[in-house]
Amino acid sequence: MTRESEPKATRSGDSERFSITLIPAALxxxxxxxxxxxxxxxxxxxxxxxxxxxxxEQMDSGKEVLLRDKDGTMERVHIV
Incomplete structure (x- = not known):
């Protein structure tokens, strides 16, 4: 049984067309x-x-996102 709030594409595997407005930073x-x-x-x-x-999904399960430079320096990425 699927939830009403799930997008149609999630339920059926079909693609779906959207019209969105992107903010300048996203553009x-x-x-x-x-x-x-x-x-x-x-x-x-x-x-x-x-x-x-x-x-x-990974962050929701308690994992962290890390980036490693070529020299081995690690940096934690915060996604809000």
Missing amino acids: QALAKLMGVTGLSRADAINRSVQVYGFLA
């Missing part, structure tokens, strides 16, 4: 992401949502 981040990865706008947004979902 800049999207442009940088597309430049670095060569992804299309839709692919960059799709992957971003998937990565954010994964990170949110």
